Amino acid sequence: MAAAPKFAKTHEWIRLDDDGLATVGISAYAVEALTDLVFMQLPEVGRAVKAGESIGEIESVKAVSDFYAPVSGEVVEVNAALPGNLETLGQDPYGAGWLVRLRPSETGELAALLDQAAYDALVKSQPH
Numbered sequence: 713m714a715a716a717p718k719f720a721k722t723h724e725w726i727r728l729d730d731d732g733l734a735t736v737g738i739s740a741y742a743v744e745a746l747t748d749l750v751f752m753q754l755p756e757v758g759r760a761v762k763a764g765e766s767i768g769e770i771e772s773v774k775a776v777s778d779f780y781a782p783v784s785g786e787v788v789e790v791n792a793a794l795p796g797n798l799e800t801l802g803q804d805p806y807g808a809g810w811l812v813r814l815r816p817s818e819t820g821e822l823a824a825l826l827d828q829a830a831y832d833a834l835v836k837s838q839p840h
Contacts, residue, residue, distance in 0.1 A: 717806065718782070718825035721834060722764075725806065726782040728822065729813075733788060737810040738770070738779055738801070741835045748773040749798040754790040755812060761785060763821050768811065770801075783821040785814040 717725040723742035727735045743749075751771040761767050766778040767787070790812050794800060801809040816822070826834065 716828065718822055718827060719831035719834075720780065720782040720825055722780045724779055724782045726814075726822070726825065728816070728819070732815070734783065734785065734814045734816050735810045736782060736812050736814060737805055739831070739835075740805045742777075743801045743805050743809075746770060746772040746775070746777060749801060752795045752798060754792075754795065755787050757787055757790060759787045761787060761814070763818070779811065781814065782825055783814065783816045784818045785816040787812050788815050789813040 715728045717727040719725050719739060723739045723745075725737050725739055729735055749770060749772050751769075753769045755761070755767040759767070761781040761784060763781055763784045765781050767781045768779050770777050770779060791810050794809065794811065803809065
């Protein structure tokens with residue numbers, strides 16, 4: 713069974729899957745904060761990314777927001793159906809609403825990320 717997701721302070725989640733790849737998305741909190749999504753730009757498959765690097769954009773009617781790689785690695789798959797079905801992010805942000813799959817190059821970077829309880833505490837401390 714896949715591991716529980718970890719969270720970045722920038723509201724991305726990452727889950728290490730049984731196949732050694734990592735699935736990445738944005739949290740339900742981030743989706744709710746963005747509201748009314750209108751556009752998404754995903755990274756190219758094969759792109760090498762560093763932890764904390766912007767790898768794409770999500771645009772709502774009120775703002776354009778970058779999303780970031782929670783760990784370093786290579787983009788091996790993108791959710792190509794998502795840009796045409798942005799409502800999936802709000803309906804299932806931790807399932808069908810995933811953004812990219814990475815082949816992590818530095819699995820130790822996962823240890824620096826937040827667990828669910830720490831992420832929940834971070835979200836509660838932020839102004840709405």
